[in-house]
Amino acid sequence: MVEALKKNSGIERKGPVVLLIMDGVGFGKYAEGDGVAAAMTGTLNKLYKNNPWTKLKAHGLAVGLPSDDDMGNSEVGHNAMGCGRVFSQGAKLVINSIESKAMFEGPTWKKLIRNAKEHKSTLHFIGLLSDGNVHSHVKNLQDMILQAKADGVSKVRIHALLDGRDVGELSALEYFDPFEAFLASLNDATFDARIASGGGRMVITMDRYNANWDMVRKGWQTHVLGEGRTFESAHQAIETLRVESKSIDQDLPPFVIAKDGKPVGTIEDGDSVILFNFRGDRALEITKAFEAEELLEFDRKRVPKVEYAGMMEYDGDLHAPRQYLVQPPAIDKTMAEYLCASKVRQFSISETQKFGHVTYFFNGNKSGKFDAKLEEYVEIPSDILPFEQRPWMKCAEIADRVIKEVEGGKWDFIKLNFPNGDMVGHTGNFQAVICSMEAMDLQIGRIYKAVMEAGGVLVITADHGNADDMFEHAKDGRVKYKANGEPESKTSHSLNPVPCIICDGSYNGEYSRELNTGLGISSIAATCINLLGYSTPEGYDESIIRLV
Numbered sequence: 001m002v003e004a005l006k007k008n009s010g011i012e013r014k015g016p017v018v019l020l021i022m023d024g025v026g027f028g029k030y031a032e033g034d035g036v037a038a039a040m041t042g043t044l045n046k047l048y049k050n051n052p053w054t055k056l057k058a059h060g061l062a063v064g065l066p067s068d069d070d071m072g073n074s075e076v077g078h079n080a081m082g083c084g085r086v087f088s089q090g091a092k093l094v095i096n097s098i099e100s101k102a103m104f105e106g107p108t109w110k111k112l113i114r115n116a117k118e119h120k121s122t123l124h125f126i127g128l129l130s131d132g133n134v135h136s137h138v139k140n141l142q143d144m145i146l147q148a149k150a151d152g153v154s155k156v157r158i159h160a161l162l163d164g165r166d167v168g169e170l171s172a173l174e175y176f177d178p179f180e181a182f183l184a185s186l187n188d189a190t191f192d193a194r195i196a197s198g199g200g201r202m203v204i205t206m207d208r209y210n211a212n213w214d215m216v217r218k219g220w221q222t223h224v225l226g227e228g229r230t231f232e233s234a235h236q237a238i239e240t241l242r243v244e245s246k247s248i249d250q251d252l253p254p255f256v257i258a259k260d261g262k263p264v265g266t267i268e269d270g271d272s273v274i275l276f277n278f279r280g281d282r283a284l285e286i287t288k289a290f291e292a293e294e295l296l297e298f299d300r301k302r303v304p305k306v307e308y309a310g311m312m313e314y315d316g317d318l319h320a321p322r323q324y325l326v327q328p329p330a331i332d333k334t335m336a337e338y339l340c341a342s343k344v345r346q347f348s349i350s351e352t353q354k355f356g357h358v359t360y361f362f363n364g365n366k367s368g369k370f371d372a373k374l375e376e377y378v379e380i381p382s383d384i385l386p387f388e389q390r391p392w393m394k395c396a397e398i399a400d401r402v403i404k405e406v407e408g409g410k411w412d413f414i415k416l417n418f419p420n421g422d423m424v425g426h427t428g429n430f431q432a433v434i435c436s437m438e439a440m441d442l443q444i445g446r447i448y449k450a451v452m453e454a455g456g457v458l459v460i461t462a463d464h465g466n467a468d469d470m471f472e473h474a475k476d477g478r479v480k481y482k483a484n485g486e487p488e489s490k491t492s493h494s495l496n497p498v499p500c501i502i503c504d505g506s507y508n509g510e511y512s513r514e515l516n517t518g519l520g521i522s523s524i525a526a527t528c529i530n531l532l533g534y535s536t537p538e539g540y541d542e543s544i545i546r547l548v
Contacts, residue, residue: 005534015456024422026465026496033471039437043445062520064089077463082362084525084540090278119270132166157265164249196265199254226263280314331364352382392439399443425466428489465494
């Protein structure tokens with residue numbers, strides 16, 4: 001529990017403070033491939049011209065990741081914005097736990113290893129095989145496999161999901177081939193480790209927010225039951241399915257590795273299973289499939305009795321999974337909790353793909369509300385199809401509802417997320433990204449008009465970059481091109497800064513129009529709290545505005 005915020009002597013507005021998060025929208029480093037700059041964004045152009053704005057850091061150390069070489073992401077970005085401080089995040093926590101051996105000395109690791117040894121069974125690893133460091137890192141997996149062998153496990157199977165989203169769109173073999181060689185170097189008369197199944201991360205296993213449980217069904221069928229098209233190796237599967245499907249890695253169909261016609265790694269009674277992804281949103285549904293006594297979302301056909309654990313606790317309120325290897329950051333004293341303690345009425349909205357980010361992640365990885373009487377959450381169902389086919393996504397529907405709520409006058413603080421820049425950016429389709437930015441820009445214009453007419457404040461920012469960096473570039477800055485002359489698409493997040501625009505039609509000199517610079521997105525919380533008329537809580541990062 002936190003105490004109510006103290007009123008400051010400065011700001012009082014008739015209308016609400018509205019926090020508008022443009023997911024995946026930054027300032028591009030390169031002119032070529034910057035889908036944000038290439039789009040016709042008349043609204044944003046005017047807002048930059050007529051309002052104070054600054055650039056914020058949204059990656060690396062500024063959001064709690066191991067180094068400034070690490071891309072920001074929506075999870076850590078919304079954590080930082082929501083709690084007003086920087087906590088060590090998934091990737092950093094996992095690295096520290098492995099390097100200190102705390103993971104391997106912990107009760108969960110020992111329990112899963114003991115189970116596999118006592119039953120002479122298999123230790124399975126399920127997760128994303130890349131070094132994207134957003135959901136997972138292949139080095140973490142290698143370290144765990146090495147430890148499993150040292151601990152006396154005799155059989156390991158890996159169910160490896162293709163990335164092509166946080167890394168290059170056709171980079172899978174750059175990870176799978178060296179990983180296969182790594183496994184081969186470990187295999188001997190006492191140890192047998194192989195890749196057992198796989199598939200694109202946007203096709204199987206890694207659904208989120210209950211958007212498409214059929215992805216999880218396909219993952220269960222592939223990893224657990226060993227049902228599906230079989231190949232002799234992951235390399236063969238990837239090359240064949242790329243040609244046949246003409247898809248990038250994240251969209252490749254599922255595959256099963258078989259020997260003599262029999263799958264090499266089905267999950268059976270007595271096995272141990274580790275989901276080695278550390279990010280929570282795309283881990284919860286497959287976790288539920290393993291842990292639920294009854295599952296209504298799909299027919300599992302067979303539910304093996306296994307010891308299951310996640311890399312981390314993916315949901316602190318639901319306590320899912322029941323067993324995990326690394327303690328997550330204990331995020332407390334979030335902005336939403338402070339605002340509830342101060343009787344500030346709050347409204348949160350996005351479409352399915354980012355609904356959890358303006359609620360669960362923004363609230364410090366907590367499900368549910370701090371005060372149901374003061375908060376309302378609205379989810380607009382996302383389309384279930386490739387987002388390049390609907391690049392405008394649900395931004396108009398989100399804007400419709402936000403405008404209605406602004407005009408209704410019920411709320412003091414409204415936050416929303418437009419997923420366009422991130423979800424469409426991940427497709428690698430430059431034309432679709434431009435369309436998505438222009439569609440979003442139109443809706444920002446509508447929301448801006450409503451907020452100004454209500455006498456409120458509109459704060460526009462982003463959680464990380466993506467749409468601003470759509471082409472692969474060489475070290476010298478030149479665009480990389482495919483054999484057909486087209487630029488190589490980039491589907492991952494960028495390391496670029498993101499905007500913060502303060503649109504305050506009732507401004508009366510309460511703060512300097514010269515904003516603080518050099519800050520990270522964790523400063524958004526203090527900024528919104530100040531604009532609501534309160535002092536910054538102790539321990540929060542510096543506000544972007546300077547009260548006078």
